[in-house]
Amino acid sequence: MAGIYLHVPFCKSRCHYCDFFKSTKLEYRVQYLENLSSEIVDRKDFFLEKNTKIETIYFGGGTPSLFSLDQLFHLIKLLYSRYSVSDNAEITIEVNPDDLNREYLEGLKTIGVNRLSIGIQSFRDEDLKMMGRRHNARQSFQVLEQVFDEGFQNVGIDLIYGLPWSTAEDWLENIEIVKDYPLKHISAYHLTIEPGTKFGKEKLAKKLLEIEESESEKLFWQIHDRFKQLGFEHYEISNFCKDGFYSRHNTSYWNEIPYLGLGPGAHSFDGDKRYWNKPDLHQYISKGYQPGYSYEILSAQDRFNEKLMLGLRTGRGICKEEMKVRFNEYFKDVEKQVNMWINREFLKFENGHIRATRKGWFVIDGIIEDLFIV
Ligand code: SF4
Missing domain, CATH: 3.80.30.20 (tm_1862 like domain)
Structure with missing residues (x-):
């Protein structure tokens, strides 16, 4: 898919x-x-x-x-x-x-x-x-x-x-x-x-x-x-x-499904690496697609941060169990902080998912930044 x-x-x-x-x-x-x-x-x-x-x-x-x-x-x-x-x-x-x-x-x-x-x-x-x-x-x-x-x-x-x-x-x-x-x-x-x-x-x-x-x-x-x-x-x-x-x-x-992006500046993800095309329309027009411009292999930490960022912006939030199973090493580092946001009623835990409350959704980008592992 x-x-x-x-x-x-x-x-x-x-x-x-x-x-x-x-x-x-x-x-x-x-x-x-x-x-x-x-x-x-x-x-x-x-x-x-x-x-x-x-x-x-x-x-x-x-x-x-x-x-x-x-x-x-x-x-x-x-x-x-x-x-x-x-x-x-x-x-x-x-x-x-x-x-x-x-x-x-x-x-x-x-x-x-x-x-x-x-x-x-x-x-x-x-x-x-x-x-x-x-x-x-x-x-x-x-x-x-x-x-x-x-x-x-x-x-x-x-x-x-x-x-x-x-x-x-x-x-x-x-x-x-x-x-x-x-x-x-x-x-x-x-x-x-x-x-x-x-x-x-x-x-x-x-x-x-x-x-x-x-x-x-x-x-x-x-x-x-x-x-x-x-x-x-x-x-x-x-x-x-x-x-x-x-x-x-x-x-x-948001669900980490592979995609191919075509055209200058487009990003792609093959399930393992993220690629991006050079954002240069003039070069694209004169020389066409240039393979191998740039890519990165996503580390477990990158994937954890990305899951957090994309998931918490959705109404569904992130599945706590999935985070623990896939990224326990990172999740245990932020769990205390997640609980702090839950106690302050910016996040909530419901039906196995961590998601923003009404108070938290508008400021979710700041919360995500706080939870990022750097
Ligand atoms: S300049 Fe083009 S891409 Fe940008 S908002 Fe207007 S129509 Fe959309």
Whole structure:
């Protein structure tokens, strides 16, 4: 069982908050596709077990919807011809509302895409404009109508909260809109102002400030409570789903399932070693995939830290017994500290799992840092 991630590092323009790895030089797409295709072929024996079943394929970006249907179909066919893709594989594509129309959506369905992740970010025009997004709220509504008309069952959207210029009440209107659609998945990310972005520069010039931590926390729980009322499970700190529609692809990262990442900057994990491709789009376009750029063998300590970090960010938490059996040497070092967080009611032990309490979830990154073995 494994997953494949394909990176599409192109965007029409840069959103004001985004520091992801991408280029706005769309003319490189054709050459990029050629080199990505070669990488798919070159790395067909990446997985340690022969005929490893590929359960998830994920086109992420950047903006994968900047590839035409023919280009996407070419990649999907190539994957099916070189890897053992499961009959009910989850095939996700991240799409932006300004790239979509009925014909494109119908085409995505025809070529086998069965899960959409739509970069809505907000249903308020003011927010979209401030964030430098290329679509408006009207386009988002139109796209959602079309997506469900086309019969997509597994549809998620991304939202960004914690916007310094809008009030909590304004932002929470987004959730009231969401409830009108049969969406299965919501990713709600807090805005972070990264250095080097337009927002980063405005922050340096003191023109834009992040919202207060207490406001962030209040909003986090307002979002949690409202989505819960609407039947969504808050299964990971930034992710909500309905009816068990977790992102199978992302969940497999948390469950240490091997994955192959294709494209510049993409990471891979074969169950033993972690690899990463050089994050250099220009080199990738001119020379193609360069094998052997960098890798690390994960030690038991690395795996312990990773399990702790990924597990405690989920609603399920970490299984105490599993931690003891697999990592006793490390777990006994932190057990006292875990108990301290439990006594202070930031963590709790329930049904064999250690997980964050309501008080602890918002500050879970600090708790994880405290428990890390260095
Ligand atoms: S579309 Fe996505 S990847 Fe591209 S600049 Fe905007 S946020 Fe970043």
